Amino acid sequence: MKIVLSSRGSRGDIYPVLEIASALQNAGHDVISGIPETFGDDAKRRGLKVHLYREDSGKLMKDMGSGMNASRNGLSFIASSVHQQLDFMLEATKDADVLLASVSEIAAPTVGEFRNIPFYRLAYAPVLPGDQPHPLLPVQNLSPALNRLTWKTFALFSRYIVRKFLNGKRKELGLPPITDPNKYFTGKSHSLLAINKELAPPSPDWDKRYRYNYTGYCFGQPEGELPKELIDFIEKDGAPVYIGFGSVHIKNPQAFTDMVIEASQRAGKRIVLSRGWTGLGNKQYPDNVFVTGDTNHAKLFPRMAGVMHHGGSGTTHTGAKAGVPQFIMPEIIDQYYWGNRIYKMGLGPKPVSSKKLTVDKLTHALKQITDERYRENVARLSEAMRNENGVAEVVKIIMGA
Numbered sequence: 001m002k003i004v005l006s007s008r009g010s011r012g013d014i015y016p017v018l019e020i021a022s023a024l025q026n027a028g029h030d031v032i033s034g035i036p037e038t039f040g041d042d043a044k045r046r047g048l049k050v051h052l053y054r055e056d057s058g059k060l061m062k063d064m065g066s067g068m069n070a071s072r073n074g075l076s077f078i079a080s081s082v083h084q085q086l087d088f089m090l091e092a093t094k095d096a097d098v099l100l101a102s103v104s105e106i107a108a109p110t111v112g113e114f115r116n117i118p119f120y121r122l123a124y125a126p127v128l129p130g131d132q133p134h135p136l137l138p139v140q141n142l143s144p145a146l147n148r149l150t151w152k153t154f155a156l157f158s159r160y161i162v163r164k165f166l167n168g169k170r171k172e173l174g175l176p177p178i179t180d181p182n183k184y185f186t187g188k189s190h191s192l193l194a195i196n197k198e199l200a201p202p203s204p205d206w207d208k209r210y211r212y213n214y215t216g217y218c219f220g221q222p223e224g225e226l227p228k229e230l231i232d233f234i235e236k237d238g239a240p241v242y243i244g245f246g247s248v249h250i251k252n253p254q255a256f257t258d259m260v261i262e263a264s265q266r267a268g269k270r271i272v273l274s275r276g277w278t279g280l281g282n283k284q285y286p287d288n289v290f291v292t293g294d295t296n297h298a299k300l301f302p303r304m305a306g307v308m309h310h311g312g313s314g315t316t317h318t319g320a321k322a323g324v325p326q327f328i329m330p331e332i333i334d335q336y337y338w339g340n341r342i343y344k345m346g347l348g349p350k351p352v353s354s355k356k357l358t359v360d361k362l363t364h365a366l367k368q369i370t371d372e373r374y375r376e377n378v379a380r381l382s383e384a385m386r387n388e389n390g391v392a393e394v395v396k397i398i399m400g401a
Helices: 011-026 037-045 057-063 067-080 082-092 108-115 144-165 167-172 181-186 228-236 253-267 297-303 313-322 335-344 359-368 372-385 390-399
Strands: 002-006 030-036 050-053 098-102 119-123 190-193 212-214 241-244 271-274 289-292 306-309 326-328
Touching (some): 002 011, 011 119, 011 313, 030 037, 030 082, 082 108, 098 390, 108 119, 190 390, 253 359, 306 359
Parallel strands (some): 002 030, 098 119, 119 190
């Protein structure tokens, strides 16, 4: 089979697609993936055939902003990339059997419809409209009725985007115009929710309205050992707490680093601080703080007393699978959703966005995160996630097309 994949965004958006592409290629299929040029070297190391979108993912994340601004900027970015999506996917799918694209690729349903091939929509949050909170909304404690209203409100903005950027091309392709964006995204697509069903439960009415499957998160194989210096620090005097923002940028990394150091000393906690894309860290650190670059979270997190991070879907699932309590400091997009779920499930303290975080609040969270009640809850969820294999499940579903 020839299979076309497409995704854009940060590491959390791209790495699952690379894992799926690798598994499909290893199974003997002809696979080509459209990804940002930022991740070209990652694809090359895997021996994958790729088309590189002209996109600086690091700059994208830096310019995203936070809160509702980030949601608007994210949707605007997606809209501005429509022509790149169409150029690649229309060419690549000329003789393809299947198209799989992440939810950021709003042109993908049009391509699947035009080529009359199965289209799978890969999601890292519960993106099907229903009673559940909208993952792009910073406010996550609304009633089911108000949640349904927010889905309709976001659909109004989506309608503007798809009409402006897609309907002209659809006319050229001989396809009818889009009038209802929710039907456009879900009507002729099969949604693959690459998330854990307990972490992100479905809305009660989904089965009557959509074609979808929960696959579990698409983890990769743990590669690379932890640095010896990091292992020595971990083993020196009990499990530390991890703090990091991954590919997310925060406004003042130096001030945040200073706050982490002060809070860690007040709380009496040892810290592993990840530089991430935002560049946390400064020239000197006290003995209770170890600053590291990119590390293998799948190997690092099980050795932590707790993990404190931005709340990306991948990092949240990695922490849950590792059986470690989490404290979420959301900045953008679906991170507010995951922060709320971690708190509501009793897997960690109440989330606080980084821009509202203070030394006192961070100190309190550091003291709370090692509470035994969180450990008991995450241990149960970790056991339930142990046999999930999102990549294998996605491949199995695609092969049944």
